[in-house]
Amino acid sequence: MIKMKDVYKKYTNGVVAANGLNVQIAPGEFVYVVGPSGAGKSTFIKMMYREEKPTSGEIYIDGTNLATLKNREVPFVRRKLGVVFQDFKLLPKLTVYENVAFAMEVIEAPSDTIRDRVTEVLDLVGLKAKARMLPTELSGGEQQRVSIARSIVNRPKVVIADEPTGNLDPETSWDIMNVFRDINEQLGTTIVMATHNKNIVNRIRHRVIAIEGGLIVRDEAEGVYGYEI
Numbered sequence: 423m424i425k426m427k428d429v430y431k432k433y434t435n436g437v438v439a440a441n442g443l444n445v446q447i448a449p450g451e452f453v454y455v456v457g458p459s460g461a462g463k464s465t466f467i468k469m470m471y472r473e474e475k476p477t478s479g480e481i482y483i484d485g486t487n488l489a490t491l492k493n494r495e496v497p498f499v500r501r502k503l504g505v506v507f508q509d510f511k512l513l514p515k516l517t518v519y520e521n522v523a524f525a526m527e528v529i530e531a532p533s534d535t536i537r538d539r540v541t542e543v544l545d546l547v548g549l550k551a552k553a554r555m556l557p558t559e560l561s562g563g564e565q566q567r568v569s570i571a572r573s574i575v576n577r578p579k580v581v582i583a584d585e586p587t588g589n590l591d592p593e594t595s596w597d598i599m600n601v602f603r604d605i606n607e608q609l610g611t612t613i614v615m616a617t618h619n620k621n622i623v624n625r626i627r628h629r630v631i632a633i634e635g636g637l638i639v640r641d642e643a644e645g646v647y648g649y650e651i
C-alpha cells in the first residue's frame with residue numbers, strides 16, 4: 423500500500439538525502455525507520471506525507487503517486503495519513519477536545535460525527551477526562567496522546583510518526599508506544615515510525631528499515647536497532 427520506487431532527493435544546497443530508495447510497506451504493518459543523525463530518516467518520512475517532494479522516483483500511497491501529485495490535490499491524500507511529530511504541534515489556545523475536533527472540521531465532517539469520533543479517540547488514548555483542558559495544562563506524554571488522537575480521528579490507513587518519543591522520558595515513552603500498539607492492533611492502521619530509541623526498537627520488535635547516507639542498508643522483520651549512537 424506504500425511503495426517507493428527509485429526515490430532520489432537532492433536538496434537545493436546539493437545534499438543528497440535519498441539516493442535510490444526502494445521499499446514496500448503492506449497494510450497493517452508496524453515499521454521502524456532507524457539510522458544515524460543526518461542519514462535521511464526525516465526526509466524519508468517527509469516525502470511520505472508530501473512535506474518534501476522527491477527529485478525523482480515514485481512514491482505511492484494507496485495507489486496515488488505523491489511525486490507527481492499537484493499541490494491542490496495534496497489535502498486529499500493527507501486525509502489517508504495521520505502524522506505525529508516529536509514536538510506535538512498542538513494549537514495552544516484550543517482545548518484537547520478542540521485540537522482533535524479541528525482535524526475533522528477542516529475536512530467539513532458533520533458535527534455529530536465529530537462529536538462521536540472525538541469522544542471515541544480521546545477514550546482510546548486515555549484522555550477522556552481531560553477533554554476540556556488546554557495543552558499547557560498537560561504533561562508531555564498527555565500532549566503526545568492528544569496529537570496521536572488528532573492523527574487518527576479521520577481514520578487514516580497510515581500513521582507516520584517522526585521521533586514521537588523524542589521529547590519524553592523513558593517511562594512515558596513506553597506508555598506512548600502502547601498507544602501506537604493499540605492503534606496498530608485494534609484499528610489495523612499501518613504505522614511508520616522514525617526513531618532513535620534503541621530500547622524501544624529492541625524490545626518491542628517490529629520490522630526495521632535502517633537508512634544510512636540516503637540508502638536503505640538493512641530491512642528486517644523483527645529487526646534490531648543495529649548501530650551505536
Ligand SMILES: Nc1ncnc2c1ncn2[C@@H]1O[C@H](COP(=O)(O)OP(=O)(O)OP(=O)(O)O)[C@@H](O)[C@H]1O
Nearest residue numbers: 433434435437439458459460461462463464465466
Ligand atoms: N530542508 C533541507 N535543506 C537542505 N538540506 C537538508 C534539508 N533537510 C535535511 N537536509 C539534509 O539532508 C540530510 C538528511 O537529513 P534528515 O533530516 O533527513 O536526516 P535524519 O536521519 O532525519 O537526521 P536526524 O536523526 O538528525 O533528524 C542531512 O545532511 C541534512 O542536513
